[in-house]
Amino acid sequence: MSLQDITKTEPGLRGSGPTREAFRDAMARLGGAVNVVTTSGPAGQAGFTASAVCSVSDSPPTLLVCLNRSASVYDTFKANGILCVNTLAFGQEGIASLFGGKTPMADRFASAKWTTLTTDAPVLDGALASFDCQVAEIVESGTHDVLFCSVLAVRSATAGHGLIYFDRRFHAVADQS
Numbered sequence: 723m724s725l726q727d728i729t730k731t732e733p734g735l736r737g738s739g740p741t742r743e744a745f746r747d748a749m750a751r752l753g754g755a756v757n758v759v760t761t762s763g764p765a766g767q768a769g770f771t772a773s774a775v776c777s778v779s780d781s782p783p784t785l786l787v788c789l790n791r792s793a794s795v796y797d798t799f800k801a802n803g804i805l806c807v808n809t810l811a812f813g814q815e816g817i818a819s820l821f822g823g824k825t826p827m828a829d830r831f832a833s834a835k836w837t838t839l840t841t842d843a844p845v846l847d848g849a850l851a852s853f854d855c856q857v858a859e860i861v862e863s864g865t866h867d868v869l870f871c872s873v874l875a876v877r878s879a880t881a882g883h884g885l886i887y888f889d890r891r892f893h894a895v896a897d898q899s
């Protein structure tokens with residue numbers, strides 16, 4: 723197969739950019755870790771699956787999470803102001819699918835075991851890493867809010883295979899150690 727067979731180009735009209743579909747098709751080529759982001763507090767308990775999570779700074783420890791303002795969980799996250807990013811391990815794809823939308827919140831949380839660290843946000847048993855955070859700043863961009871989060875506590879697993887979302891499917895990343 724030549725490179726021409728496996729590539730497609732959609733430059734878009736000047737000023738308008740590619741279509742939403744072309745953008746998503748291209749974004750589907752960016753593999754990323756799969757996280758279940760949770761919150762708990764006066765506004766209630768909620769969680770959603772997120773691939774749009776990124777390290778921002780290690781001093782002070784800061785990460786960002788992009789949350790669609792049309793998500794059912796949006797108001798709960800905004801009101802509670804705290805969250806935990808739980809990075810999933812291979813084998814936790816079922817949890818990713820449950821938290822990926824349309825499932826009642828009680829059923830999402832009933833699918834796994836949870837603890838807490840510093841905040842009340844649920845920390846997932848068996849996650850590769852958990853980042854317990856306070857939301858420090860929110861920046862609106864397009865359909866999403868970018869939540870800049872101060873990391874108050876972390877928990878890391880010492881072993882376990884990684885889980886990547888690539889080409890609209892889950893894949894294992896083997897831990898060779």
Ligand SMILES: NC(=O)c1ccc[n+]([C@@H]2O[C@H](COP(=O)([O-])OP(=O)(O)OC[C@H]3O[C@@H](n4cnc5c(N)ncnc54)[C@H](O)[C@@H]3O)[C@@H](O)[C@H]2O)c1
Pocket residue numbers: 745746747749750773774788790822865890891
């Ligand atoms: N950043 C996001 O909000 C985001 C990321 C991944 C998946 N999803 C949602 O999960 C479902 C399945 O996604 P999929 O990857 O199998 O197929 P898809 O064709 O909907 O998305 C392909 C890729 O485009 C990006 N994307 C999708 N929806 C987006 C959005 N609303 N805003 C910004 N980027 C977006 C993501 O990188 C995604 O992996 C869809 O409903 C999708 O909207 C949302």
Ligand SMILES: Cc1cc2c(cc1C)N(C[C@H](O)[C@H](O)[C@H](O)COP(=O)(O)O)c1[nH]c(=O)[nH]c(=O)c1N2
Pocket residue numbers: 756769770771772773774775788789790792793794795818819821822823824825887
């Ligand atoms: C693999 C994968 C990755 C993501 C998502 C889905 C899936 C399957 N979703 C969508 C998000 O999980 C979903 O909209 C929420 O669960 C809210 O759904 P409800 O509005 O409660 O049905 C999502 N949403 C979001 O706002 N930011 C993100 O980074 C992601 N990433």
